[in-house]
Amino acid sequence: MTSQTQPDDKSADSTRATEMLSGAAMVIRALADEGVEYLYGYPGGAVLHIYDALFQQNKVKHVLVRHEQAATHMADAYARASGKAGVVLVTSGPGATNAVTGIATAYMDSIPMVVLTGQVMSHLIGGDAFQETDMLGISRPICKHNMSVRRPEDIPYLIKKAFHIAQTGRPGPVVLDIPKDMTMPNQTFAYHYPAEISLRSYQPKQQGHSGQIKKAVTALLAAKKPILYAGGGVIMGGASNELTELAKLLNLPVTNTLMGLGAYPADDKQFVGMLGMHGSYEANQTMHHADVILAVGARFDDRVTNNTKKFCPDATIIHIDIDPASISKTINTHIPIVGLVQPVLTDMLALLKQKKKKLDSAALELWWQQIEQWRTVHGGRYDTTAALLKPQYVIEQVSKITKGEAYVCSDVGQHQMFAAQYYKFNKPNRWINSGGLGTMGFGLPAAMGVKLNYPDADVVCVTGEGSIQMNIQELSTCKQYGLGVKIINLNNGYLGMVKQWQDMNYESRYASSYMDSLPDFVKLAEAYGHVGIRVTTPEELQPALERAFALKDRLVFLDIHIDPKEHVYPMQVPGGAMNDMFLSKTERT
Amino acid sequence: MRHIISVLLENESGALARLVGLFAQRGYNIDSLNVAATEDPTLSRLTLVTHGNDQVIEQISKQLHKLIEVVKVSDISEAAHIERELMLVKVKASGNQREEVKRCADIFRGQIIDVTPATYTIQLVGTSDKLDAFIQALGTTPIMEVVRSGASGIARGEKTLAL
Ligand SMILES: Cc1ncc(C[n+]2csc(CCOP(=O)(O)OP(=O)(O)O)c2C)c(N)n1
Numbered sequence: 001m002t003s004q005t006q007p008d009d010k011s012a013d014s015t016r017a018t019e020m021l022s023g024a025a026m027v028i029r030a031l032a033d034e035g036v037e038y039l040y041g042y043p044g045g046a047v048l049h050i051y052d053a054l055f056q057q058n059k060v061k062h063v064l065v066r067h068e069q070a071a072t073h074m075a076d077a078y079a080r081a082s083g084k085a086g087v088v089l090v091t092s093g094p095g096a097t098n099a100v101t102g103i104a105t106a107y108m109d110s111i112p113m114v115v116l117t118g119q120v121m122s123h124l125i126g127g128d129a130f131q132e133t134d135m136l137g138i139s140r141p142i143c144k145h146n147m148s149v150r151r152p153e154d155i156p157y158l159i160k161k162a163f164h165i166a167q168t169g170r171p172g173p174v175v176l177d178i179p180k181d182m183t184m185p186n187q188t189f190a191y192h193y194p195a196e197i198s199l200r201s202y203q204p205k206q207q208g209h210s211g212q213i214k215k216a217v218t219a220l221l222a223a224k225k226p227i228l229y230a231g232g233g234v235i236m237g238g239a240s241n242e243l244t245e246l247a248k249l250l251n252l253p254v255t256n257t258l259m260g261l262g263a264y265p266a267d268d269k270q271f272v273g274m275l276g277m278h279g280s281y282e283a284n285q286t287m288h289h290a291d292v293i294l295a296v297g298a299r300f301d302d303r304v305t306n307n308t309k310k311f312c313p314d315a316t317i318i319h320i321d322i323d324p325a326s327i328s329k330t331i332n333t334h335i336p337i338v339g340l341v342q343p344v345l346t347d348m349l350a351l352l353k354q355k356k357k358k359l360d361s362a363a364l365e366l367w368w369q370q371i372e373q374w375r376t377v378h379g380g381r382y383d384t385t386a387a388l389l390k391p392q393y394v395i396e397q398v399s400k401i402t403k404g405e406a407y408v409c410s411d412v413g414q415h416q417m418f419a420a421q422y423y424k425f426n427k428p429n430r431w432i433n434s435g436g437l438g439t440m441g442f443g444l445p446a447a448m449g450v451k452l453n454y455p456d457a458d459v460v461c462v463t464g465e466g467s468i469q470m471n472i473q474e475l476s477t478c479k480q481y482g483l484g485v486k487i488i489n490l491n492n493g494y495l496g497m498v499k500q501w502q503d504m505n506y507e508s509r510y511a512s513s514y515m516d517s518l519p520d521f522v523k524l525a526e527a528y529g530h531v532g533i534r535v536t537t538p539e540e541l542q543p544a545l546e547r548a549f550a551l552k553d554r555l556v557f558l559d560i561h562i563d564p565k566e567h568v569y570p571m572q573v574p575g576g577a578m579n580d581m582f583l584s585k586t587e588r589t
Numbered sequence: 590m591r592h593i594i595s596v597l598l599e600n601e602s603g604a605l606a607r608l609v610g611l612f613a614q615r616g617y618n619i620d621s622l623n624v625a626a627t628e629d630p631t632l633s634r635l636t637l638v639t640h641g642n643d644q645v646i647e648q649i650s651k652q653l654h655k656l657i658e659v660v661k662v663s664d665i666s667e668a669a670h671i672e673r674e675l676m677l678v679k680v681k682a683s684g685n686q687r688e689e690v691k692r693c694a695d696i697f698r699g700q701i702i703d704v705t706p707a708t709y710t711i712q713l714v715g716t717s718d719k720l721d722a723f724i725q726a727l728g729t730t731p732i733m734e735v736v737r738s739g740a741s742g743i744a745r746g747e748k749t750l751a752l
């Protein structure tokens with residue numbers, strides 16, 4: 001093997017003698033050439049050659065998780081925070097199937113990821129060999145693309161192709177299945193990592209159509225009741241600045257989806273909050289009554305629109321999205337613009353500045369008065385005088401102590417919605433949650449992936465006593481790699497979100513929604529070598545948070561006992577319009 | 590409405606499974622499907638007959654486009670086109686039924702391609718409608734076996750679906 005030669009110098013390729021590498025070494029070398037720093041994974045028979053190649057170099061660092069699902073969420077969260085694909089390595093059979101939930105999670109939220117799965121030897125495929133599963137078949141409907149290696153010499157090209165597909169167009173996870181015989185250490189092949197590749201069958205659009213952009217600008221300028229509705233596409237598309245500039249230029253109210261939080265700063269007065277099922281009263285009202293909706297990198301998800309037949313009856317819809325299939329999928333779009341959100345918004349801004357026109361200011365003034373009135377209707381959202389700790393209050397305090405700048409990685413349930421509603425996200429890429437698939441168990445590994453890559457940042461995992469137990473074993477990984485994540489366990493002793501639905505729809509018959517025999521989370525954290533703090537009263541919260549965030553490098557598990565009866569409000573009334581909402585246990589619109 | 594969708598696909602393993610999987614996963618109909626390599630062995634040509642309202646057909650074509658191996662998609666039934674399907678039918682034909690079947694095959698410009706004392710095998714090419722009509726026309730003749738290729742199609746005039 002000649003793996004000692006200079007790895008980085010691509011330009012000198014032609015003059016240098018061709019490097020001969022084994023398939024296993026090529027896998028790792030290609031990752032290094034792609035600029036990958038961390039690989040998240042778990043070893044097993046089918047990938048042992050690759051692990052041995054990993055061992056023999058020091059460019060790509062491996063993070064050993066305790067369950068493959070966690071590896072996928074770590075890679076996924078890194079991608080959400082950085083915009084670059086995270087990389088996973090797992091063995092065949094159970095290793096690969098354990099990664100399935102994480103692949104589906106990334107797919108639903110359009111997150112770039114490259115997942116390398118081991119496979120049994122080529123000649124054994126199809127014969128029900130030990131630890132053989134058809135990973136291409138299993139992952140087909142839950143990834144952007146998948147491929148398998150047929151010849152070891154194709155490995156560099158296929159890895160480049162995987163990154164190319166994962167990170168361009170509408171991003172998503174790509175699975176590369178690698179039969180063990182493709183990585184034999186004693187067979188070497190010429191290594192060349194392509195700088196770029198182009199596929200004739202895959203040419204995602206970049207720029208938006210100029211005619212459509214003109215139409216959109218004209219429609220926007222004619223609006224009397226506009227709203228800007230921004231989704232996760234703005235975050236992954238790195239278009240937060242352009243979005244903010246556009247909103248400021250035209251004085252538009254802005255709402256973000258669950259995936260789009262942070263795309264527009266929450267502290268700004270033009271921000272009306274999140275929209276949708278648990279969106280703010282004013283966001284849902286503003287949407288419903290709007291005459292022009294500018295949707296940017298959002299997909300009119302059913303958790304946003306409520307009943308599509310009653311959705312925003314007066315609105316002309318402009319929709320900017322990289323994926324043509326997202327346009328007019330659930331809601332008919334009047335002015336579609338297919339392209340990357342960043343260049344499209346840049347073009348719109350240029351056109352608006354050149355036209356020097358603004359919206360009808362009298363109409364806009366009236367619209368803002370109406371919005372301000374909605375804001376006051378549902379101002380106080382929870383009981384601030386209660387003796388029991390309220391989850392909303394906890395999140396507000398976490399938001400304050402971290403100045404709205406922490407990376408907040410959430411699990412799934414009521415606590416997720418409270419975090420989305422009450423944490424003030426002022427920057428993009430800070431709110432990391434499984435919006436599309438709603439994967440309980442996502443939070444802790446996600447926080448780990450972020451903390452590893454951003455060691456100086458405050459990284460918070462907001463979770464519940466149900467969700468945290470879905471990947472609690474990762475506390476051990478945190479110890480191994482010194483990941484000082486702050487866990488905010490909003491412990492209500494219930495699968496709270498399930499309980500809420502049972503309260504509202506099943507006369508409070510709590511079929512399996514409460515948790516008997518919860519562990520002592522403080523002792524559990526300590527057993528893993530971390531710091532655990534229990535908080536049971538409002539008075540204890542502040543000092544506990546201060547202590548936790550002062551312990552910079554330590555993982556602190558805050559087990560916070562909150563009011564078990566709290567519900568998330570507003571909540572859209574099923575089958576209703578955007579603005580049909582329950583506002584509390586006793587009020588509705 | 591019935592639509593004939595033509596797809597140019599990378600001739601790679603897994604590509605067809607992905608395409609068929611898409612239809613199953615998203616609940617789209619496949620009335621018929623046929624596929625084979627083109628004059629360029631790196632490309633397959635696939636003709637798919639489906640039905641659905643305009644919105645569904647639009648989604649089908651967009652979702653097909655999204656598949657990485659799909660090079661081109663065209664709903665050829667949107668404009669002037671030619672559609673052909675091949676059918677092989679084996680029928681019981683003895684006594685005076687033999688003449689009857691032969692006459693029917695002639696009317697439809699079918700060919701009898703295999704004969705035994707008690708059977709005929711007829712080959713017929715045409716639109717799917719025409720093949721349906723032939724089956725109807727066979728009336729009481731006992732049908733033993735029917736093999737249909739599913740429709741293939743091509744645009745009329747100079748329009749092509751090629752690289
Ligand atoms: C893996 C998985 N299983 C089941 C669900 C359904 N589910 C959604 S929220 C929820 C309860 C979550 O409980 P907990 O983590 O304690 O959060 P809380 O709602 O109490 O804040 C359940 C079971 C899910 N989203 N993910």
Ligand SMILES: [Mg+2]
Binds near residue numbers: 466491492493494496
């Ligand atoms: Mg709970």
